[in-house]
Amino acid sequence: MINYKQNLKIGVSGVRGIVxxxxxxxxxxxxxxxxxRYVGAGRVIVGRDTRSSGAMIEHAVVAGLIAVGxxxxxxxxxxxxxxQIAVVEHNACGxxxxxxxxNPEQWNALKFIGGSGFFLNNVEAAELLDIYNQADVExxxxxxxxxxxxxxxxxxxxxxxxFAQVNVEAIKKCHFRVAVDCCNGxxxxxxxxxxxxxGCTVFTVHDALDRGFExxxxxxxxxxxxxxxIVKQHECVLGFAQDPDGDRLAxxxxxxxxxxxxxxxxxxxxHILAEMPGDVVVNIQTTKAVEDIATSYxxxxxxxxxxxxxxxxxxLEQGAEIGGEGNCxxxxxxxxxxxxxxxxxMTLMLEMMAESGQSFDEIVASMPRYVIxxxxxxxxxxxxxxxxxxxxxKYSRERICRLDGIRIDFRDYWVLVRQSxxxxxxxxxxxxxxxxxxxxxVSEFSALIMDLTKE
Amino acid sequence: MRYLKLGxxxxxxxxxxxxxxxxxIDYAAAFGTFVDGGTVxxxxxxxxxxxMIYHAVVxxxxxxxxxxIDAGIIxxxxxxxxxxxxxxxxALLIGAGxxxxxxxxxxxxxxxxxxxxxxxxQELLDVYHxxxxxxxxxxxxxxxxxxxxxxVEQYLELIAANIDIELIRQKNYRVITDFCNGSGAFxxxxxxxxxxxxxxxxxxxxxxxxxxxxxxxPRSAAQVQSIMAPLTADVGFVFxxxxxxxxxxxxxxxxxSEEYTFPLVADYMLERxxxxxxxVSNICTTxxxxxxxxxxxxxxxxxxxxxxxxxxxxLEVDALLAGDGSGSTAFRKGVNGFDSFMQxxxxxxAMARKNxxxxxxxxxxxxxxxxxxxxxxxxxxxxxxxxxxRNYFPDAKVTEIDGxxxxxxxxxxxxxAATTEPVIRMISEWTTHxxxxxxxxxxxxxxxxxx
Numbered sequence: 001m002i003n004y005k006q007n008l009k010i011g012v013s014g015v016r017g018i019v020x021x022x023x024x025x026x027x028x029x030x031x032x033x034x035x036x037r038y039v040g041a042g043r044v045i046v047g048r049d050t051r052s053s054g055a056m057i058e059h060a061v062v063a064g065l066i067a068v069g070x071x072x073x074x075x076x077x078x079x080x081x082x083x084q085i086a087v088v089e090h091n092a093c094g095x096x097x098x099x100x101x102x103n104p105e106q107w108n109a110l111k112f113i114g115g116s117g118f119f120l121n122n123v124e125a126a127e128l129l130d131i132y133n134q135a136d137v138e139x140x141x142x143x144x145x146x147x148x149x150x151x152x153x154x155x156x157x158x159x160x161x162x163f164a165q166v167n168v169e170a171i172k173k174c175h176f177r178v179a180v181d182c183c184n185g186x187x188x189x190x191x192x193x194x195x196x197x198x199g200c201t202v203f204t205v206h207d208a209l210d211r212g213f214e215x216x217x218x219x220x221x222x223x224x225x226x227x228x229x230i231v232k233q234h235e236c237v238l239g240f241a242q243d244p245d246g247d248r249l250a251x252x253x254x255x256x257x258x259x260x261x262x263x264x265x266x267x268x269x270x271h272i273l274a275e276m277p278g279d280v281v282v283n284i285q286t287t288k289a290v291e292d293i294a295t296s297y298x299x300x301x302x303x304x305x306x307x308x309x310x311x312x313x314x315x316l317e318q319g320a321e322i323g324g325e326g327n328c329x330x331x332x333x334x335x336x337x338x339x340x341x342x343x344x345x346m347t348l349m350l351e352m353m354a355e356s357g358q359s360f361d362e363i364v365a366s367m368p369r370y371v372i373x374x375x376x377x378x379x380x381x382x383x384x385x386x387x388x389x390x391x392x393x394k395y396s397r398e399r400i401c402r403l404d405g406i407r408i409d410f411r412d413y414w415v416l417v418r419q420s421x422x423x424x425x426x427x428x429x430x431x432x433x434x435x436x437x438x439x440x441x442v443s444e445f446s447a448l449i450m451d452l453t454k455e
Numbered sequence: 456m457r458y459l460k461l462g463x464x465x466x467x468x469x470x471x472x473x474x475x476x477x478x479x480i481d482y483a484a485a486f487g488t489f490v491d492g493g494t495v496x497x498x499x500x501x502x503x504x505x506x507m508i509y510h511a512v513v514x515x516x517x518x519x520x521x522x523x524i525d526a527g528i529i530x531x532x533x534x535x536x537x538x539x540x541x542x543x544x545x546a547l548l549i550g551a552g553x554x555x556x557x558x559x560x561x562x563x564x565x566x567x568x569x570x571x572x573x574x575x576x577q578e579l580l581d582v583y584h585x586x587x588x589x590x591x592x593x594x595x596x597x598x599x600x601x602x603x604x605x606x607v608e609q610y611l612e613l614i615a616a617n618i619d620i621e622l623i624r625q626k627n628y629r630v631i632t633d634f635c636n637g638s639g640a641f642x643x644x645x646x647x648x649x650x651x652x653x654x655x656x657x658x659x660x661x662x663x664x665x666x667x668x669x670x671x672x673p674r675s676a677a678q679v680q681s682i683m684a685p686l687t688a689d690v691g692f693v694f695x696x697x698x699x700x701x702x703x704x705x706x707x708x709x710x711x712s713e714e715y716t717f718p719l720v721a722d723y724m725l726e727r728x729x730x731x732x733x734x735v736s737n738i739c740t741t742x743x744x745x746x747x748x749x750x751x752x753x754x755x756x757x758x759x760x761x762x763x764x765x766x767x768x769x770l771e772v773d774a775l776l777a778g779d780g781s782g783s784t785a786f787r788k789g790v791n792g793f794d795s796f797m798q799x800x801x802x803x804x805a806m807a808r809k810n811x812x813x814x815x816x817x818x819x820x821x822x823x824x825x826x827x828x829x830x831x832x833x834x835x836x837x838x839x840x841x842x843x844x845r846n847y848f849p850d851a852k853v854t855e856i857d858g859x860x861x862x863x864x865x866x867x868x869x870x871x872a873a874t875t876e877p878v879i880r881m882i883s884e885w886t887t888h889x890x891x892x893x894x895x896x897x898x899x900x901x902x903x904x905x906x
Contacts, residue, residue, distance in 0.1 A: 024518065025511075025514040026477055026480050029476040029511060033476065056514050057514070063511035066476075105594075140471050141469075141471040142470040144471075145507065212594070
């Protein structure tokens with residue numbers, strides 16, 4: 001087997017790598033220049049999360065953009081959804097978000113946003129790569145240069161767009177006590193003020209901009225102990241856990257217990273459908289509970305491949321208002337902008353409590369409960385195809401979805417087997433109605449996959 | 456046109472076609488490696504492309520682990536000054552100085568603020584060509600910070616220490632300055648209030664666009680010249696975009712060739728400083744300078760063309776001044792580089808101390824007439840061409856310190872391949888303009904036949 005260091009990933013989700021190893025200023029400037037050529041000479045919104053390498057990367061991006069005749073519009077440290085919205089609000093040709101989202105801190109990435117404020121889709125990303133792969137980037141002469149602009153009120157615009165869509169007065173009246181774990185990310189700059197404007201009393205943890213992440217960015221229970229403690233200490237109704245670039249959200253209840261990322265989307269869907277029934281679009285790694293809730297409102301759920309842009313495109317195609325990615329706490333509400341947005345999500349949670357008069361714990365308790373497990377197996381691409389085909393045949397009489405790997409829905413459980421986009425592994429996700437059933441199905445499918453991957 | 460030159464004047468070329476962010480990143484990474492991740496001051500002129508280069512340079516240096524001191528838009532002499540003052544390990548000066556719009560350059564500076572000499576440049580280029588650059592770990596990247604000192608204020612103190620400010624103040628001079636929308640404009644007010652002069656600056660916008668050729672030659676001085684009389688100005692100065700060069704316009708409206716700036720400064724400085732009479736210049740500087748130095752009983756030491764060589768020689772022989780015919784002077788007691796604020800201050804002091812108008816000062820100079828021509832020629836052909844030329848003039852004294860020069864009793868011609876552009880530069884200087892022009896044209900004809 002070829003032994004290689006997989007620390008540079010150029011693909012649909014942008015270009016990402018490890019700073020100090022593969023993610024060099026030359027690579028970054030060349031990508032920024034190619035992106036500038038791709039979207040055309042005009043404004044390009046540039047923002048970043050709080051990673052310490054962000055400044056270096058921003059300099060390289062700016063140089064690459066100016067050199068092809070684009071005008072970088074710098075928003076500084078800003079949430080990814082804010083950057084997406086700014087692209088639309090300022091009629092920019094595109095945007096670049098400098099963030100590796102939930103990846104560890106040594107990673108960083110360029111995420112490319114098209115003129116509609118959405119990430120590039122498969123086809124667009126391939127076109128961009130084609131430009132990048134040409135040996136020579138064409139640079140502009142100095143007379144075509146347009147300088148740099150800075151934008152200080154990008155989040156203000158974002159916030160106003162959210163507040164225009166919710167019942168701010170109702171939320172304010174409740175004077176919620178809430179805690180936020182900002183993961184030392186963009187939330188450290190904005191979340192306290194945002195929630196205070198919604199009348200909340202706010203307690204924050206991991207709220208430094210310049211100290212690194214201090215906790216692993218994945219919002220697992222064991223990574224949220226400080227949030228749990230502060231929620232209990234200050235008797236908050238709930239605690240929010242943001243990721244470093246502010247698009248995804250996990251939550252803990254008033255006892256400091258993590259409710260699981262799948263519930264973030266579930267609660268948002270319930271709240272929106274209660275007011276305005278309609279179609280829902282989620283990725284295939286999303287809890288069945290969403291279907292249960294949708295069915296109860298007489299609404300339909302459509303599935304999309306994993307990845308924000310896939311869900312967004314399906315959402316627009318179906319004319320759906322709400323959707324997202326259950327597995328990572330990503331809620332998309334198209335009334336603000338069809339992108340994952342933790343600020344929208346926090347606001348919807350507060351509005352849900354304000355309008356229903358129920359506590360967060362009560363709302364969570366009223367939701368359908370499933371148990372979900374995720375595992376991964378070392379697996380090469382040939383074996384992966386083999387496994388998927390085998391399962392497809394074996395369970396041909398069940399409800400099968402082949403959008404991304406294979407998802408098989410049984411009466412009390414579903415199984416998703418798909419190859420990772422980022423690692424040479426097979427991911428196995430199983431959701432069932434009870435712990436015992438999950439354990440049983442996990443052992444059954446693990447054995448099957450182990451057997452099929454045996455050399 | 457595609458053009459890139461890596462040499463004594465740093466990395467230089469046509470923006471977008473030679474100078475691009477990828478090349479600049481490599482060059483700055485080589486520099487960051489050369490200074491081993493130390494402290495680097497970065498300053499730039501106001502051109503649009505200088506901002507692009509600045510961002511590329513900072514990304515590369517930070518990635519090497521360097522601490523970057525961001526001097527912003529700053530005149531070259533102030534960058535020379537602060538590099539030494541801050542004990543930095545080096546500096547990068549972004550800006551093409553006298554070169555026209557569409558060009559730009561990254562010039563590496565030594566830890567003492569001067570241009571790097573050829574041995575150091577060789578080392579830097581070796582790193583550049585090896586493409587093996589210093590790489591900091593993700594959590595040890597460098598940072599860009601603002602300077603902890605006030606560079607402009609401290610630099611002006613240095614000028615104040617070397618100039619009789621009180622004397623100039625008494626005169627209430629009215630001075631017209633053309634900054635060519637360059638980095639000097641940002642200091643105009645502070646400088647004039649220091650010297651108590653009434654300055655009328657033109658082309659002093661930070662638009663990033665050059666209003667005319669930034670080379671301070673008489674043809675660039677038309678605007679200043681036209682308003683000298685209406686505004687009853689005492690003297691005018693035309694600067695290049697980074698304040699390394701200038702030419703002088705007298706109160707009678709004559710624009711002196713930039714060749715006379717250095718002799719004018721030297722004439723007064725040799726009179727003022729009795730204990731140091733050593734002057735450094737290069738082989739193609741006007742004979743006016745030779746006569747001036749003779750007049751004051753000084754010694755003149757000549758080098759090849761290039762700012763680094765002049766400054767190094769000035770420091771080596773502890774000379775009073777070093778300068779050349781491009782309108783530049785470096786001062787031993789000043790910064791380690793060409794400094795046109797200082798040239799302006801010295802000329803004003805000369806007028807004040809001698810109680811003479813600028814026209815009278817200029818009248819004191821023995822005049823020669825120079826004709827300068829640039830002939831397009833790629834460097835690989837230029838060197839051979841110049842070698843062949845030396846046998847054509849058996850009656851002349853031939854020197855080959857830099858390119859080739861021919862000296863006759865009443866004049867001389869110097870030809871050399873430029874370090875900044877693909878051209879041969881010719882200077883022809885005689886006692887009359889007609890003869891200088893005639894000789895230059897004949898030489899050009901010969902070159903064209905030989906090619």
